[in-house]
Amino acid sequence: MAQKxxxxxxxxxxxxxxxxxxxxxxxxxxxxIAAAREVFAERGLDVPIEDIARHAGVGxxxxxxxxxxxxxxxxxxxxxxxxxxxxxxxxxxxxxxPWAGFCGYIERVCAMQAEDRGxxxxxxxxxxxxxxxEAERDRAYQGFIELVRRAQAAGRLRTDFVGEDLxxxxxxxxxxxxxxxxxxxxxxxxxxxxxxxxxxADAAAPLPSPPAxxxxxxxxxxxxxxxxxxxxxSD
Amino acid sequence: MAQKxxxxxxxxxxxxxxxxxxxxxxxxxxxxIAAAREVFAERGLDVPIEDIARHAGVGxxxxxxxxxxxxxxxxxxxxxxxxxxxxxxxxxxxxxxPWAGFCGYIERVCAMQAEDRGxxxxxxxxxxxxxxxEAERDRAYQGFIELVRRAQAAGRLRTDFVGEDLxxxxxxxxxxxxxxxxxxxxxxxxxxxxxxxxxxADAAAPLPSPPAxxxxxxxxxxxxxxxxxxxxxSD
DNA sequence: ACGAATCTGGACGATCTATTCCGGATATAC
DNA sequence: GTATATCCGGAATAGATCGTCCAGATTCGT
Numbered sequence: 001m002a003q004k005x006x007x008x009x010x011x012x013x014x015x016x017x018x019x020x021x022x023x024x025x026x027x028x029x030x031x032x033i034a035a036a037r038e039v040f041a042e043r044g045l046d047v048p049i050e051d052i053a054r055h056a057g058v059g060x061x062x063x064x065x066x067x068x069x070x071x072x073x074x075x076x077x078x079x080x081x082x083x084x085x086x087x088x089x090x091x092x093x094x095x096x097x098p099w100a101g102f103c104g105y106i107e108r109v110c111a112m113q114a115e116d117r118g119x120x121x122x123x124x125x126x127x128x129x130x131x132x133x134e135a136e137r138d139r140a141y142q143g144f145i146e147l148v149r150r151a152q153a154a155g156r157l158r159t160d161f162v163g164e165d166l167x168x169x170x171x172x173x174x175x176x177x178x179x180x181x182x183x184x185x186x187x188x189x190x191x192x193x194x195x196x197x198x199x200x201a202d203a204a205a206p207l208p209s210p211p212a213x214x215x216x217x218x219x220x221x222x223x224x225x226x227x228x229x230x231x232x233x234s235d
Numbered sequence: 236m237a238q239k240x241x242x243x244x245x246x247x248x249x250x251x252x253x254x255x256x257x258x259x260x261x262x263x264x265x266x267x268i269a270a271a272r273e274v275f276a277e278r279g280l281d282v283p284i285e286d287i288a289r290h291a292g293v294g295x296x297x298x299x300x301x302x303x304x305x306x307x308x309x310x311x312x313x314x315x316x317x318x319x320x321x322x323x324x325x326x327x328x329x330x331x332x333p334w335a336g337f338c339g340y341i342e343r344v345c346a347m348q349a350e351d352r353g354x355x356x357x358x359x360x361x362x363x364x365x366x367x368x369e370a371e372r373d374r375a376y377q378g379f380i381e382l383v384r385r386a387q388a389a390g391r392l393r394t395d396f397v398g399e400d401l402x403x404x405x406x407x408x409x410x411x412x413x414x415x416x417x418x419x420x421x422x423x424x425x426x427x428x429x430x431x432x433x434x435x436a437d438a439a440a441p442l443p444s445p446p447a448x449x450x451x452x453x454x455x456x457x458x459x460x461x462x463x464x465x466x467x468x469s470d
Numbered sequence: 471a472c473g474a475a476t477c478t479g480g481a482c483g484a485t486c487t488a489t490t491c492c493g494g495a496t497a498t499a500c
Numbered sequence: 501g502t503a504t505a506t507c508c509g510g511a512a513t514a515g516a517t518c519g520t521c522c523a524g525a526t527t528c529g530t
Contacts, residue, residue, distance in 0.1 A: 021506095021507095022496085022497060022498075022505090022506060022507065023497070023498090024496070024497065024506090024507070024508085025497095025506075025507060025508090028507085028508085048486080048487060048488085049487080049488070049489090050487075050488085053509095058508080058509080059508060059509035059510060060488090060489085060509080060510080061489090061490080061491085061507095061508070061509060061510080062507080062508060062509075064488090064489065064490080065507080065508090070488095124414050165425075165429075167414075168411055168414075168415070168422055168425065168426055171410045171411050171413070171414035171415065172407035172408065172410045172411050172426060173407070173410070174410045174414075175406045175407045175408070175409045175410020175411065175413065176403060176406050176407050176410065178406070178410065179359050179402075179403075179406035179409075179454055179455075179457065180403070180406065180446070180451075180454045182454070183450060183451075183453040183454035183456070184446035184450045184451055184453070184454045186443070186446070187403055187445075187446050187451075187454075189443040190400075190403065190442055190443045190444070190445055191403055191407060193442045193443055194400075194430065194433040194434070194442065195429065195430075195433065197432075197433045197438045197439075197440055198429040198430065198432045198433035198438075199429070200438060202437070202438055203432045203433075203435060203437055203438035204432075205432055207425055207428045207429065208421070208424040208425045208428055209425070210422075210425055211415070211419035211421070211422050215418060215419045216415075216418075216419055216422075218418040218419070219414055219415045219417070219418035219419045219422075220414075221418070222414065256476095256477095257475090257476055257477065257526085257527060257528075258526095258527070258528085259476090259477065259478085259526065259527065260476075260477060260478095260527095263477085263478085283516080283517060283518085284517080284518070284519090285517075285518085288479095293478075293479080294478060294479035294480060295479080295480080295518090295519080296477095296478070296479065296480080296519090296520080296521085297477080297478060297479075299518090299519065299520080300477080300478090303519095
């Protein structure tokens with residue numbers, strides 16, 4: 001039976017309902033998430049909300065009821081993929097060769113960006129409203145930091161590499177993908193290979209200093225909100 | 236006089252007349268270009284056309300009359316900057332140290348992207364309609380190819396570097412800038428430094444093969460047209 | 471100075487997207 | 501089976517932007 005007082009907590013802090021959804025509502029929620037995944041992956045994060053509702057076979061109102069903002073829908077749709085990202089990190093840590101683990105992880109994440117137009121950009125944003133999503137991102141990040149530590153300890157990763165460099169790489173790769181996904185898919189592989197070589201301890205020459213962690217985090221805050229349209233009339 | 240050349244034509248024919256413009260019309264044209272430069276630089280290529288007209292102090296109709304499509308306006312506004320790009324290449328060729336010239340050019344172009352939100356994206360597009368613009372792009376590209384040849388001959392640039400890698404780099408840097416321009420400007424410097432190290436002959440390890448020139452060109456064809464909205468309704 | 475060619479600005483209609491509203495349908499508790 | 505809280509879908513509203521049209525102003529040749 002449905003608990004009406006218990007901490008249902010399916011999504012831990014889902015902004016919307018506290019008690020369990022009615023069966024049909026939950027079904028539609030799943031359909032919406034599935035539809036959003038497909039459509040975002042194929043056409044990016046800027047598709048009209050209505051198209052997603054149609055693709056899910058429900059009305060727009062239903063979508064808005066469950067996901068009041070576009071950010072909510074994006075976070076909901078990509079929670080699983082972000083978790084997969086974190087898992088990939090854990091998996092890379094299992095590699096006995098620290099450098100191979102590090103490189104493999106970079107390649108894996110870049111590949112995930114290439115496979116999903118939407119995810120490519122999601123990785124360069126934050127969704128403070130979705131705790132679960134952010135928790136997964138954090139898990140992924142912690143795993144990555146450990147990968148970095150190991151690879152540096154092994155003397156294969158340059159010592160001036162910092163965690164923020166991953167965010168920078170993901171933004172760059174998103175740019176490569178945006179420009180080449182249609183006409184020259186696969187270009188991202190070459191790009192990733194170049195970057196990995198730059199990260200190698202071998203080539204290490206001095207670099208401009210990286211942005212402070214807090215600063216880079218603020219950059220990620222490109223969350224869907226101010227991102228849409230900020231432009232105020234000028235003149 | 237700005238332009239009086241050209242046999243009418245051009246098929247769909249630039250609505251732009253081929254004989255010299257009337258004095259007031261030419262004045263407004265210049266104002267529009269100046270306004271477009273400022274607004275594009277500050278807010279990117281997607282600003283409403285009307286804002287540019289307002290900023291120039293003219294009506295929208297005037298803008299449309301002179302630049303029938305957004306692409307025409309963009310090409311017109313950035314012709315000068317593209318020429319500056321080509322000049323930078325020529326300047327870099329004057330450097331007695333081939334590798335320093337190559338690196339300096341990369342940094343210079345990346346800096347130009349960082350300085351101008353609009354230009355960052357312009358560099359990843361083509362405007363077949365604007366012959367002058369494309370001629371400047373070609374001049375820049377030819378200069379770059381020569382820089383590459385010299386740097387490779389000097390043994391400092393990896394031999395598997397190809398011209399298309401520049402386009403790839405510019406797309407990547409555009410992504411970095413899009414993500415960091417507001418909160419962490421300057422990140423692009425670190426990115427550019429990483430890339431330059433990856434291009435160095437020192438670190439050279441095998442790379443995935445690059446896209447064919449024609450393929451990469453097609454990728455650049457992200458021209459303002461299909462770029463705006465292609466999405467047809469599905470389902 | 472004068473007329474014809476050219477140019478101008480703002481209003482207008484069309485399109486697209488976001489978001490809300492509400493009568494009717496459905497699931498669930500008893 | 502029925503009452504009712506919940507949910508649904510499509511219509512309607514609202515706002516933004518595009519691109520065109522035209523009555524009137526401006527420039528240029530003579």
